[in-house]
Amino acid sequence: MLRACARACLLSSRTYSSINFPTPPSLNLQTNNLLSQVRALATRGQLNQALLLFYTLQPPTHCNQTYATLFHACARHHCLQQGLSLHHYMVAHNHITPPDLFVSNHLINMYAKFGYLHHARQLFDEMPRRNLVTWTALISGYAQWGQAVNCFRLFAGLLVHYRPNEFAFASVLTSCGDSYDDGYGRQVHALALKMSLDACVYVANALITMYSKICDHRAVYDVSKDEAWKVFRSTESRNLITWNSMIAGFHCRRLGAQAIDLFIQMHLHGLGFDRATLLSVFSSLNGSNGLDDIVVAKFCYQLHCLAIKTGFILKIEVVTALVKAYSDLGGNIADCYMLFSETSCHRDIVAWTGIMTTFSECDPEESLSLFRQLRRENLAPDRYTFSIVLKAYASLATEHHASAVHSQVIKAGFGG
Incomplete structure (x- = not known):
């Protein structure tokens, strides 16, 4: 008898599951308020709180807009694991069948941003309908x-x-x-x-x-x-990216004089600049053929002052580029080390390798001392760091120490 009742209840639930019964207005209002809170939290970057609230709601109340907002937030705030879990939750509960175009676009965008291009392409291929956003999201990912x-x-x-x-x-x-x-x-x-x-x-x-990128870097420069x-x-x-792109383009072609001239024009026009601008200009100073060394050194000092005035000197990438510029221009090595020392709270392996490179030729012993210091700070050397260390040991002709470093190179996986 109980089994018969259970079967009857099951049949009844299947029969009526496709019927949308009216929801009491109070429940609709409460649900809409909660979903609004979820979207507001996600938009403000409080993704974990948004997901926690979202998972406490009853599944039938979830909607496409909320899923799309959460997937967008996962992509924007680089939260891959939360995005994967949310997608699995959505599929497991069959919330969106067939896949909604709006939600699928956000899913493709999320997977593409994280480099999960196979997942993005599979979603793309399975979509019954696509729009321009769908195509563009996957093209951008590739x-x-x-x-x-x-x-x-x-x-x-x-x-x-x-x-x-x-x-x-x-x-x-x-x-x-x-x-x-x-x-x-x-x-x-x-x-x-x-x-x-x-x-x-x-x-x-x-x-x-x-x-x-595709121009012939070996050819004599012809503006026409x-x-x-x-x-x-x-x-x-x-916009700023336009100017940065052109300055960086001159830099990558070793046209330092043109990069410097364009930055000066940019500054005279009262246009702002950012970290990327300074990095390109500092890197261009060593390739400024046709400009007097004294003029270039003076310009480097002016850029240094400008970086201090604008606060970009606090960025480790800017300091590293500045140290290299001073070193390439024959600046005082003590000044380079002072700049490096002032960034003690923010130094990364690129900064350490940069200052070691500065010392490697004129004072290889100091370069090796810096290497030992970075190891004491538990930083992992990369292949560029090891190449500078070996170069310093070669200058000192200490085969025993060079062999020891070689063993570290192999242990770190750079010996292949």
């Missing part, structure tokens, strides 16, 4: 993680269905500039011209970066043939 071939192929597939937006163009151009044949980049540029998207600042910035400079000059609505 570009971000250096999968140029997949990026370009997906972009070609997008053209069959939609008119690409500026973000899709920018992603594929960035990918072409990194590792793909420059012919593909020029084809994408031609398409952007045809669609009048080349003037968009995102596309222009990507074009500057692409042309800076500089495609990156042509794009920069023709871009009317430039």
Whole structure:
């Protein structure tokens, strides 16, 4: 009898599970308030609190908007494990069947940002319906993680269905500039011209970066043939990234004088700059052919003052670049060490390797002393650090110590 009743109840629940019974207004109001709190917490970056509240709600009350907000927050705040758990929870409870386009787009974006491109592609392939955001999210993921071939192929597939937006163009151009044949980049540029998207600042910035990477660095510089400079000059609505891209483009082609001149123009126009600007300009000082060494050294000092005035001197990357610039320009090694010492709370292995490089030729014993000090601070040397140490030992001709370092190199996994 009990079994018969149980079967009857089960059949009744299956029969009526597809019927949407009206929910009392008070319950709807309470649920909506809780979901609003979840979205508010996630938007403010309090993701763990948002998820804790979300999981306490009854599953039927969950909605697409809330899932999308949480997946977006996971991607934005680099919370991979929380995103994976949330996706598993959603699938396990069959909350969204078939997959909602809005939620799926956020899922693809999350997996793409974390480099889980296989997961993102599987979701993409399984979607019954896609829109431009879907395609662009996966194209951006391929570009971000250096999968140029997949990026370009997906972009070609997008053209069959939609008119690409500026973000899709920018992603594929960035990918072409990194590792793909420059012919593909020029084809994408031609398409952007045809669609009048080349003037968009995102596309222009990507074009500057692409042309800076694919140019012949060995050729004598000819401004009339500089495609990156042509794009920069023709871009009317430039932003900080536009200027940084062009300065970085000059730097990567060892055109330090042009990078310095552009930064001066930028400063004279009253435009702001950021950490990336300073890093490119400091790195360009050693390649400033055609400028007097005294002029370059004076400019380096002025940049140093500017970094102090703006507070960027507190950034370890800026200090490291400044130390290298002073060292390359023949500055006082004691001044370089003082700069390094003033960053004691923020020093990383790049900073240590930089100051060791400064000492390696003029004072190899001090370079080795710095190496021992970084080991005492429990920092893990990388292959560049070890190469500087071996160079210092070679200068001192101490085979026994060099062999000891070699054993550390092998132990650290850099001996292959």
